[in-house]
Amino acid sequence: MTDGHFAANTPRREISAFLHENGYAIVDDAADAAVMNRLAIEAAPFVEQSAHGRDTYDGRHTRRTGALIARCPTVRTLVMHPIVRGVVGDFLAHSTTYQLHLTQLITIEPGETKQKPHRDQMAFDFFAFPADYHVQCNTMWALTDFTAANGATHIAPGTGHMTDADAEAVDEIQATMRRGSVLFYDGKVLHGGGANTSDRPRQGVNITYAVGWVRQEENQYLACPSDIARTLDDDLLKMMGYQQGAFALGYVGDQVDPLAALRGSHDKVKTVENFRDSNDAFQTFVDDLNR
Numbered sequence: 001m002t003d004g005h006f007a008a009n010t011p012r013r014e015i016s017a018f019l020h021e022n023g024y025a026i027v028d029d030a031a032d033a034a035v036m037n038r039l040a041i042e043a044a045p046f047v048e049q050s051a052h053g054r055d056t057y058d059g060r061h062t063r064r065t066g067a068l069i070a071r072c073p074t075v076r077t078l079v080m081h082p083i084v085r086g087v088v089g090d091f092l093a094h095s096t097t098y099q100l101h102l103t104q105l106i107t108i109e110p111g112e113t114k115q116k117p118h119r120d121q122m123a124f125d126f127f128a129f130p131a132d133y134h135v136q137c138n139t140m141w142a143l144t145d146f147t148a149a150n151g152a153t154h155i156a157p158g159t160g161h162m163t164d165a166d167a168e169a170v171d172e173i174q175a176t177m178r179r180g181s182v183l184f185y186d187g188k189v190l191h192g193g194g195a196n197t198s199d200r201p202r203q204g205v206n207i208t209y210a211v212g213w214v215r216q217e218e219n220q221y222l223a224c225p226s227d228i229a230r231t232l233d234d235d236l237l238k239m240m241g242y243q244q245g246a247f248a249l250g251y252v253g254d255q256v257d258p259l260a261a262l263r264g265s266h267d268k269v270k271t272v273e274n275f276r277d278s279n280d281a282f283q284t285f286v287d288d289l290n291r
């Protein structure tokens, strides 16, 4: 039994097996300091412009910075990192393909409180995927060291296989790791950002991957070029996918509403607390949020 940490030269299957069993795994020092330094420099101006979260789930002392492929060329090497592609490829091998789901630099600033534990697959409108079906696999790269004090991600190991009630008995660990290390965690395991009681921000680059089928059959964003799309009315554009598909789906960059983005504005999608959803599981989650 390991503590979930693996050296970067560990045979991939060992990392994949641990991730499968426990819902997380950490690969230490997977990227070198030069890569992380470059990324930090590229990202800094965008982080500064990113607003704080608008609810306790996103974090009122947390900045979320997206669109990293376009903004930060160095992130491309992390997205395509061979260890990540190997482990995520193993994890999502039941799907014909997998694809990038999101890129988000999460800056947890001093004073932030602990985020409500959640399962990331809830982004798919709280659909109850079968217990043995994984729709996504996530990575979190440490852009600063992740420490117990600065808000290292909390994980409740093995809870991907459990109900919320059973999961309450599980002790959380914190994914403490050095800068350049990468945490893998699945879409079912309970986890969340930590409180930052230190005097420096904690920065993690969240890069997540999903099975290739979670998308529209015809790619509306490319099939209808944006110069034509801009001439269409809002209702037609929403029908084409220029809308928030569930509380977390379809935003652009720093959580900008897709229709707003097409129209050149920066209006944000609704927060989890303001989104309306017919789903009972969603409502329960929101009701619990501020308890």
Ligand SMILES: O=C(O)CCC(=O)C(=O)O
Residues within 6 Å of the ligand: 106, 108, 115, 120, 151, 152, 153, 154, 191, 192, 193, 194, 204
């Ligand atoms: O920042 C972290 O450590 C985790 C954040 C997270 O789980 C989320 O926002 O979905």
Ligand SMILES: [Fe+2]
Residues within 6 Å of the ligand: 118, 119, 120, 191, 192
């Ligand atoms: Fe999460």
